[in-house]
Amino acid sequence: MFPYLVALYVVLWLVYRLPAYYETAPYEGVLSQVFVQLILALASLATSFVVRAFAFPRGLVATAFALQVAVLVPLNYAWYRFYSRVRPKxxxxxxxxxxxxxxxxxxxxxxxxxxxxxxxxxxxxxxxxxxxxxxxxxxxxxxxxxxxxxxxxxxxxxxxxxxxxxxATVKETLAQNAHMKVRADHLVLTVEPDNHSPVDLALKRMLDIVVSVVALALFSPVFLLASMAIKLEDGRPMFYLQQRLGFHGRVFRMIKFRTMCHDAERLTGACLSKGELDPRITRVGRLLRRTGLDEVPQFLNVLRGDMSVVGPRPERPELAQKILDETPDWNLRLLVRPGITGVAQVLGRYATAPEDKLAMDLSYIRSRSLFNYDLTIILNTLKMFFMPERRD
Incomplete structure (x- = not known):
């Protein structure tokens, strides 16, 4: 089984871009390495159930995981520090x-x-x-x-x-993966409005369903505990239904755990949250936001087909119009279903400028394979639970 586990490690090493994350965020690099080893340990456990000749005790796999983290995290970081010193700038x-x-x-x-x-x-x-x-x-x-x-x-x-x-500008991003052909002695770039095959879209939808079912099963205790905590602190309702723009501009109601007090926008109207300093956020809501667990009910939107697991984050119609006034091409994000997570959430920040988020989202929309891109984004999103500063 060693060659297969090594191949999986190499794939995960590339997906998590080790040790590139150490350049600007050492903590994120450590998290990436931990998740690589965790997924490798889970794969080893799964393999031990399928291949009886590879049946190791679970305690041995857990010990191996701890040793790998203890050795590889400092080793990888030390290599990065050495390489950053000796390589030419x-x-x-x-x-x-x-x-x-x-x-x-x-x-x-x-x-x-x-x-x-x-x-x-x-x-x-x-x-x-x-x-x-x-x-x-x-x-x-x-x-x-x-x-x-x-x-x-x-x-x-x-x-x-x-x-x-x-x-990249919007024009350059839209030309991503354009096809070159010669027509009447002219070299023509063909930019397809939808360059994804039906097979790729079907695989993406299957991935959405599988991930959503697994996530809802794993987070079912969270539904119970969060609902009870919200009700005890601030009463009903436990969930918050908010209008968002979906595929081709269709408005749908996105489901979230309620993290603010009743009628939070009665005086202010629709506006962006001020982060943890926002006085409208409840104590339970602050915890849910820091861990990202307030987003878990959105997997129900994915099962309904309103959203995808990966895609541009859906915006509120009122705020979208304000953004559109400053960034005219913002509506190009509506060419695919919105997502719970996306490129802008993994590679960007909460305060990243709208035009930069648009370029990131368009790079996803124009990618050759949404299915392959989705797998990469989902694996990298796991770290976001431990990086609340990236979401604020």
């Missing part, structure tokens, strides 16, 4: 529409150990300036740089054999 020059924009992007990229960053504005980028870019350096273009300027800088960089990183 990549130099990139951030280019914004003005000096302030370029500087802001440079400051964000400087938080990773992989980059040494400087910044300029588009007006500074000339053919002569390109010749002075250090060998091995790359350029990073901010998403706000106008299209004509992006094209000009891209042509200059390619001509001087300089690598370019683009902070």
């Amino acid at each position: 990549a130099l990139t020059v951030c280019i914004g529409t003005d000096a302030a924009t370029g500087s802001a992007l440079a400051q964000q990229l400087s938080t990773t150990t992989a980059y040494v960053v400087s910044s300029v504005s588009t007006g500074d980028v000339t053919e002569e300036w390109m010749h002075d870019v250090p060998e091995g350096a790359s350029l990073t273009l901010d998403g706000g740089v106008p299209s004509p300027e992006r094209d000009r800088i891209l042509r200059l960089a390619v001509g001087d054999r300089i690598a370019v990183q683009l902070v």
Whole structure:
């Protein structure tokens, strides 16, 4: 069984992007390693039931899990620290529409150990300036740089054999996985409105049902305890039904455990929560939000077909209109069913800008295989229960 368990470990190592998470969040890297070993231990247990020749006591598997975590977590982190010291830092020059924009992007990229960053504005980028870019350096273009300027800088960089990183715009994200064909002597990029096969969509729906049934079974004690706690502290109702935008803009009622007091929005109207400092949140609600357990009833929405396990997070119609006024392409997220979790929830933050969340969600929508992407996102979402700061 050793080759199969090693192959599973390699797959999980890639899915959890070890040790890449250590670059900006050592705690997240530790969690990733723990979950890799936990899934490996569960796979070993399952295999021991199927293959009798591989029948080990459960205590032995538990001991192996503890030893693997104790050894591999510090080993992986030590390797990352060593590699980050000896590897050469990549130099990139951030280019914004003005000096302030370029500087802001440079400051964000400087938080990773992989980059040494400087910044300029588009007006500074000339053919002569390109010749002075250090060998091995790359350029990073901010998403706000106008299209004509992006094209000009891209042509200059390619001509001087300089690598370019683009902070993706909506247009570039939609062109992801576009098909190239020659038509009447023209090279044509075909961007399909829905490039997912019926088989992939059927597999995704099957995954939704299986994950939802398993999750509801595992969290059934939570339903009982949370309902009792909410009722004892603040009375009925225990659940909160909220209107959200679904597939193709259809409004549905999303189910959550109630975490705020009665009539919480009577005076304020629809607005974003202020996190744990929000006075409208009850004590039980604060605990449910910190652990993410307030989202568990949404698996019922998945079984009903209103939502998927993985997809863009559904927004309230009132708030969606405000976002749409600032980000005109926001409604492109409605091309798939909304999800309990998604790319923006795993890779982004609660305070990530709407246009950046849109780019992340569109990268998911335009992916070649939603089913494969879903498996990766689900495995990475498990860590979010232990990272409340990523949801606030």
